[in-house]
Amino acid sequence: MPAKLVHISPQVSRDLHPQADLAFLPGIEKTAENFMQSNIQGMANQWLLDMPWKRPVAFMMLADLVQPDQPAKEILEIGGNLSYFTYELAKHHNYILVDKATHETEDNYHKVETQIKKTFVHNCDWADFTSKSHYDIVIANDIFPNVDQRLYEFVDRFLPQTQEMRLTLTYYEDTSFEVQRLASGEMLTMRPWGLRDIRHFMTHLAQTYPSMCKDIDQSQLVYHDYSGTLFSNRRNVIYLHIQK
Numbered sequence: 001m002p003a004k005l006v007h008i009s010p011q012v013s014r015d016l017h018p019q020a021d022l023a024f025l026p027g028i029e030k031t032a033e034n035f036m037q038s039n040i041q042g043m044a045n046q047w048l049l050d051m052p053w054k055r056p057v058a059f060m061m062l063a064d065l066v067q068p069d070q071p072a073k074e075i076l077e078i079g080g081n082l083s084y085f086t087y088e089l090a091k092h093h094n095y096i097l098v099d100k101a102t103h104e105t106e107d108n109y110h111k112v113e114t115q116i117k118k119t120f121v122h123n124c125d126w127a128d129f130t131s132k133s134h135y136d137i138v139i140a141n142d143i144f145p146n147v148d149q150r151l152y153e154f155v156d157r158f159l160p161q162t163q164e165m166r167l168t169l170t171y172y173e174d175t176s177f178e179v180q181r182l183a184s185g186e187m188l189t190m191r192p193w194g195l196r197d198i199r200h201f202m203t204h205l206a207q208t209y210p211s212m213c214k215d216i217d218q219s220q221l222v223y224h225d226y227s228g229t230l231f232s233n234r235r236n237v238i239y240l241h242i243q244k
């Protein structure tokens, strides 16, 4: 099956906004209220409220999975953080969330587990997580390669274990970040992945997994500066859906 690739442009975002807001906004707002009353920190829910483009992207990735009549699936999410979707996915599916908890403390994740009455969170680096040999879907939204550059390692590990993978990939041009090495305190100037790196990765996918990743729509592999319109920084986002 060809992999589906969608460049998130202002038009794509605009087209999906009404459906996404109708489907999700009341639930996201209710979750924000619950978080406030229960003293739970969950950045991903706040981002869904504050960054409107996140809702159409979530719609593309998750709408079919949060329908009430969905058959339960084996779902592994990496870096999902905590949001309305945590509740929906954990209630409807055999859902495992692996998150290193870099934005909020682990007890926030435990409070959500207690509310849902299910144990499904592993607060660790995904590379240290002992996974099962089969999942129906592996999801990673807004973690690769902007937060974690080990995208090749991630895909090469999990693609053989899943029927389906749903990823957003974030990349930049003309951007660098000052970061600090924890071990030495040294300041580094790092360039995040750009379009050239994303194209190289897509070529790797097409060559390594030809049956799953053939006929990738190359026209989606573009960069435009949407800062101040769609995004608050120079990021670009593509949605990649791979199915066996």
Ligand SMILES: C[S@@+](CC[C@H](N)C(=O)[O-])C[C@H]1O[C@@H](n2cnc3c(N)ncnc32)[C@H](O)[C@@H]1O
Pocket (backbone or CB within 6 Å): 043, 044, 047, 078, 079, 080, 081, 082, 098, 099, 100, 101, 102, 103, 124, 125, 126, 127, 140, 141, 142, 143, 147, 148
């Ligand atoms: C930018 S946030 C994205 C959250 C959510 N998926 C969204 O789209 O709003 C990245 C998340 O990945 C988690 N994370 C970062 N590095 C990780 C790693 N190596 N293993 C597991 N989770 C990680 C962070 O704790 C954070 O919750």
